[in-house]
Amino acid sequence: MNTTLLILIAALVILSLIFISIYNGLIRRRNEVDNAFGGMDVQLKKRYDLIPNLVASVKEYAQHEKELLSKLTALRASALKPDLSVDEKISLDNQISGAIKNMLISVENYPELKANENFIFLQRSLNEVESQISAARRTFNAVVTDYNNGIQVFPNSIVAGMMGMKRKEVFVISEAERENVDVSKMFKQG
Amino acid sequence: MKSADSLQEIYHSKLSPALQSLESTRKEVVKRFLLSVLILLLGAASFILGQGSSWAFVTGLSIAILAFVSFWSAIRKHDSYKQAFKNNVVRKIIECIDPDWQYHPESCISENEYVESGLFPRRWDRYNGDDLISGVIDKTDFRLSELHTQYKTVSVDSKGRRSEQWHTIFKGLFVHADFNKEIKGETFVLPDLAERLFGKWGQKLQRDASRGQLIKLENNEFEKYFVVYSDDQVEARYILTPKIMEAILNIRKRFNTEIYLSFVGTRVYVAMSFTRDLFEPRLYRSGVRYSDIEQMYYQFNTISVIINEMNLNTRIWTKE
Numbered sequence: 335m336n337t338t339l340l341i342l343i344a345a346l347v348i349l350s351l352i353f354i355s356i357y358n359g360l361i362r363r364r365n366e367v368d369n370a371f372g373g374m375d376v377q378l379k380k381r382y383d384l385i386p387n388l389v390a391s392v393k394e395y396a397q398h399e400k401e402l403l404s405k406l407t408a409l410r411a412s413a414l415k416p417d418l419s420v421d422e423k424i425s426l427d428n429q430i431s432g433a434i435k436n437m438l439i440s441v442e443n444y445p446e447l448k449a450n451e452n453f454i455f456l457q458r459s460l461n462e463v464e465s466q467i468s469a470a471r472r473t474f475n476a477v478v479t480d481y482n483n484g485i486q487v488f489p490n491s492i493v494a495g496m497m498g499m500k501r502k503e504v505f506v507i508s509e510a511e512r513e514n515v516d517v518s519k520m521f522k523q524g
Numbered sequence: 525m526k527s528a529d530s531l532q533e534i535y536h537s538k539l540s541p542a543l544q545s546l547e548s549t550r551k552e553v554v555k556r557f558l559l560s561v562l563i564l565l566l567g568a569a570s571f572i573l574g575q576g577s578s579w580a581f582v583t584g585l586s587i588a589i590l591a592f593v594s595f596w597s598a599i600r601k602h603d604s605y606k607q608a609f610k611n612n613v614v615r616k617i618i619e620c621i622d623p624d625w626q627y628h629p630e631s632c633i634s635e636n637e638y639v640e641s642g643l644f645p646r647r648w649d650r651y652n653g654d655d656l657i658s659g660v661i662d663k664t665d666f667r668l669s670e671l672h673t674q675y676k677t678v679s680v681d682s683k684g685r686r687s688e689q690w691h692t693i694f695k696g697l698f699v700h701a702d703f704n705k706e707i708k709g710e711t712f713v714l715p716d717l718a719e720r721l722f723g724k725w726g727q728k729l730q731r732d733a734s735r736g737q738l739i740k741l742e743n744n745e746f747e748k749y750f751v752v753y754s755d756d757q758v759e760a761r762y763i764l765t766p767k768i769m770e771a772i773l774n775i776r777k778r779f780n781t782e783i784y785l786s787f788v789g790t791r792v793y794v795a796m797s798f799t800r801d802l803f804e805p806r807l808y809r810s811g812v813r814y815s816d817i818e819q820m821y822y823q824f825n826t827i828s829v830i831i832n833e834m835n836l837n838t839r840i841w842t843k844e
Contacts, residue, residue, distance in 0.1 A: 373758055462841045465705070469762035476740055476757070 356493045363481040367502060370477045371420075374470035378413075378427055381463045385410045385430075387456055392437065395447035399440055406433045424505065427467075434460065475504040531821055534620045535814055542612040543812040549605045550811055556598035563591040602807070609805040610655075617821055618657060621828075625659035632656050632669040633698045641700065641793035642710060643784045644693050645734070649676040653698070655803045657824065662837040666701035666827050670802050671795075696781070696798040699827055703763075703792040704836050706843045710736065711754035711763055713772065713785040716747070743769045749776060763787050771833035778829065790843075794830055 389403050413426045438457070447453055482501050485494035567587030574580015610629040618627045632653025638644070653671040660666070673693040680686050712735055735753035739760045746769040754760035764772075775794075776783050784795040802823055805811050831837065 370757070458840060458842050465762055465765070465841065466758070468765070469758050469760075472742065472761045473757045476742070480740075 352489075353493060356490050357497070360484055360490060360494055360497065360499060363477070363484045364499065366477045367474070367481050370470070370474040374467065374474055375423075377463060377466045377470050378423070381430070381434075381460070381467065382410050382413055384456065384459055384463065385434075388434070388437065388460070391450065391453050391456060392441065392447065395450070396441070396444045399437070402433065402437050402440065406430070406437065409433060431464075471505050478502045478504045531617075531620060531818065532814070534616070535817055538616055539613055539817055540812060542616065546605065546608055546612065546805075546811055549601070549608060550805070550807065553598060553602045553605050553807060556594060556601055560591050560594035560598055563587060563594055567591055605807075606805060609811070610803070613805075613817070614655070614803055614820065617817060618824060621821070621824055622659060622661075625657055628656045630654060633667060633671055633700075637667070637700060638671070638673070638698070640788060640791075641698075641786050641795070642712065642788055643714075643786050643793060643795050644673065646675060646693050648673040648693055650674040650690065657827075661828060661831050663839055664702050664704070664831050664836045666699060666831070668697060668699040668827055671696065671698040694784075694795055694797065697796045697802065697823070697826060698793075699795075699830060700791045700793045701827070701831060701836060702790060703787060704839055704843060705763065705841050707759060707763060707787055707789070709754060709756040709759050711739075711752065711756075711760045711787040712736075713750050713752050713764070713783075715782040715784065716749055716751040718751070739764075741769065742766075743773075746770075746773055749773065768834060771835070775830060775833055779826070792834070792836070796826070 385406060389407055392399060393403060409426060409430050413423070413430065418426070438460075441447055441453075484490055485499045485501070564587075567584050567590075570587060571580055571584035574584065607629070614629065615627055618625050633656065635651060638651075651671075651673050653669050656667065656669040658665070658667040672695040674690045675693055677689045677691065678686055679689065736755040737753065737757060739752040739754050739757060741747060741752060741761070741764060743766065750772070752760060752764065772783070772785065779796055782797040784793075786793045803820055806816065
């Protein structure tokens with residue numbers, strides 16, 4: 335066997351090893367993104383599950399908020415539809431966040447409801463899930479950034495191009511949301 | 525919690541008289557130490573002057589014994605001075621902050637609590653601490669004490685002589701308090717020495733598999749000072765909200781020292797490095813000083829700073 339052939343084979347082996355390691359790295363990153371999105375989905379579902387309870391307990395005390403209640407119920411129904419695109423999911427979720435916030439503000443006018451133990455527990459659960467959603471979103475953004483960096487640097491970009499991997503968008507968190515919910519207004523204890 | 529004004533009032537009405545009466549004890553301690561040194565010098569002088577004669581040896585030896593006894597009595601007096609200081613002065617400062625807080629001058633955070641925090645995995649050979657305080661602020665219970673842990677290395681030189689070296693693992697204030705959110709995993713916030721020294725390259729050195737995944741957060745200033753590890757990416761961000769990151773940065777700036785935090789079980793653990801001993805009386809200058817008392821008051825207040833900055837009394841999540 336001549337030396338040129340040996341060198342050629344060695345170069346090929348090294349190149350394919352590099353290719354495999356880049357390929358695996360990119361796949362890992364893509365899976366992390368899917369995983370993070372899944373984690374967020376779980377939290378969003380938890381919030382959808384809380385909505386019927388919220389609607390039921392508000393209905394009992396606050397008949398005047400019918401419009402808000404039916405809006406919330408309708409939003410939940412559309413959020414639970416299968417085959418929603420990511421963008422639709424996000425937009426529905428933002429609307430639900432807003433509707434819940436409005437609901438909790440108007441609850442201020444019903445002292446009896448505010449003092450109701452079930453309702454207090456419900457509020458706690460909503461705050462909990464809200465914080466979890468926000469953490470899940472930040473995680474999603476972090477892994478997406480990592481993924482985007484991963485597919486754009488050289489030589490990963492060549493492999494990513496061959497695999498058809500495209501840049502993914504991070505969540506834009508609205509200014510109002512970034513400023514954590516003002517809980518002292520929403521939730522006066524005692 | 526009382527204000528600094530009322531501290532001044534208490535200083536004049538209660539602390540200052542207590543300190544005055546301790547002054548004579550302090551002077552006595554200093555006197556005994558000085559006397560011991562003098563005796564020791566005398567012994568050394570007679571030993572050298574006598575040039576190995578048996579007379580000089582006997583005198584030197586007896587003076588050495590005398591010096592030893594004198595030192596011993598000085599140390600005992602010093603201990604009783606410290607004890608009196610803690611019971612008459614430190615205890616009153618703590619009562620001034622909150623009369624319901626418990627103060628145990630001789631106890632410290634237990635070894636179990638220290639291990640539980642997971643902050644310093646290195647096995648220790650020496651574990652000391654004192655000034656344990658426990659109490660509740662609003663809804664948050666806490667324990668804090670001074671702590672000093674060390675490990676030992678033994679080296680043997682070319683002549684076969686063994687020598688021991690002691691190295692500090694942690695020295696400073698160790699605090700833990702009830703955390704207001706439910707957590708399942710373990711999250712660590714540690715000083716980021718690598719990134720401060722080597723910049724972005726330092727990030728490569730930060731991977732520490734034993735502590736879990738390296739978590740990158742979006743607050744750049746926070747990232748500059750701290751490195752975060754957790755076994756759960758989402759939970760780490762659930763704990764370290766943008767507000768909490770700001771709070772931790774504020775605490776770090778306020779005390780200008782290295783801070784280690786962990787979130788484990790139901791508690792948040794905070795360890796703050798201090799090289800000097802805390803809550804101890806000065807020996808070689810007058811103990812009657814308002815500034816000393818004020819400083820101590822602020823050191824004890826560390827716990828309220830932590831609880832308030834981190835909003836630990838906000839109980840709006842599912843954990844009560």
